Amino acid sequence: MLVGDGILLVLLLINMMRVFRFILALIKYIIWGEQVTQEVYDKRLAKCERCDERCGKTCCVCGCYLNKKLQWSSESCPKNKW
C-alpha cells in the first residue's frame, strides 16, 4: 500500500467514526433528548466560544458539530465544561 493510500484510509476511517458518533448522538436525542432552552444554549455557547478545544464549528475532542450538540439536552461536554 502506498503512503498516500494509507493517509486516505485513515482520513476515511476518521470521517466514518465521526458519522457513526453523530448517528449515535441523533438516536440518543430522538429517544431521550429535547431542545434546550435559549438560556441553556447561550450558556453552553459562551463556554465553547472560550474553549481551546474548539475547532471552528466543531468540538476537537468529540468531533461533533456544535450547532447540534449545543441544542440537544442529551449531549454533554466531553471535558465537563457544561
Ligand code: SF4
Ligand atoms: S463541547 Fe466542551 S470541549 Fe468541546 S468545544 Fe465545547 S466546551 Fe470545549
